[in-house]
Amino acid sequence: MKQYLLSVYQPDGGTPPPEVLEPIMEGLRRLNDDLRAAGAWVFAAGLHAPETATVVRVRDGADLITDGPFTEGKEHLGGFTVIQAPDLDAALRWARRMADVTTLPIEVRPIAS
């Protein structure tokens, strides 16, 4: 079994209205249940907005703390799921379902063990 990081990329901007968000969250709950039932679930988390991020660097021994995400863009990492799957095809099947539920692009990357 390999592990894969499934990252959800979402456009910047406010939270969608409840009537849009509710079915998505419900779909994700069901997807997570199915991942657990299939023994593929490792860990999943949604993230607060990128404005809540803080980046820490150490330069010449001194901390440098900056407000905001590491990269600015039109999209940001909104959440992620770690799954285990026998191969990429299996991981892509889960990712396809996640993309369908969220209507957002999902990046699939193998985790180096």
Add this chain to the structure above:
Amino acid sequence: MTDVDFEELYRREYGRAVAILTRAFGDLDLAEDAVQDAFAAAVRRWPAEGCPPSPTGWIVTTARNRAIDRLRRARAGAEKEALAMTAGHDEPVAGPFTDDRLRLVFTCCHPALALPVRVALTLRLLGGLTTAEISRAFLVPEATMAQRIVRAKAKIRHAGIPYRVPAEADLPERLRGVLAVVYLIFNEGYAASSGDALVRDDLCAEAIRLGRLLVELMPDEPEARGLLALMLLIGSRRDARTAPDGTPVLLADQDRSRWDRTLVAEGQAIVRECLRRNRPGPYQIQAAINAVHSDAPSAARTDWAQILQLYDLLATIAPGPVVALNRAVAVAEVHGPEPALAIVDGLPLADYHVFQAVRADLLRRLGRSEEAAVAYARAAELTGNAASREWLLSRSTAGRPPPVAR
């Protein structure tokens, strides 16, 4: 016995041997290295010791031993590991097919790999072409191609791209991707604007060889047959499609006695067989259109009504502006230039040189010569091929038919 044609043996058996070794050890690099070792050993030993009764069996057995040697050398206690890997990969694999080379086809053409990478891997792992040959064919520096292949193999390994024929549910879509890769290899060899002519011919031959392999591996897939027929029929015109000075000769102007009748006959036989199966797909229909052209003793006696019917079918199952443009050429032959121009003018292809050339010809036939000259000039501007450009510019005054099919 020293009369073994090693090159022929290599081309024929390299992909099969790599496929078998990949299944046994689950590692493409190890498989390739071991198979190359085995061929090197064969070149050294067979001339002195004689050719073994089963050359392929000898290559695979030797490669298997070399692979285990390599693993043993690479790590202490690796023999046990090698045996464990072998056991793991010998288990039955899900899916409708079990041939090792077929698995390799689907691994090389996995949609998670970029298209140029799929092409390179297919030529390398299934066709046995060297990195140097592939880079020459695609006019890419050898170091670039080598890096591309190394990265692709690393992605296959790290991302866990499976060495497996896809499940039934995914098969039609994945098969379309495989066929597209083979057709792209063919077109790169056939319709390229520059490069070493010999290598390009090799690419066409390689694509047809891969096409035959797909038909052999997937005898129940009519589109694989359709693609093979299409490549055979287009390929049959190779000698007639350029003038001695290298300028292109249009289908309508080609000396049909120079078409390769053996390839035509084989292509047409496959088309007839596809018709009997009655599961038409885009490649089969394009092959059928080319079979009608091949049937005609002269351009003037082409059965355009049948070609138009086939384009109607193609436009239904694979709609798109380029198909509509080609269909318009048939419409012009059957119903005249006016309805054809009405179709062409509605297509969003203004920046495509063939569109401008077709439009120019229709305008010319309608007597709108000034507009025709403008369209020919625009077509000449848009083409990347110098010979085509010259031809189109000469058309802005003279009257000739447009570049139809090939």
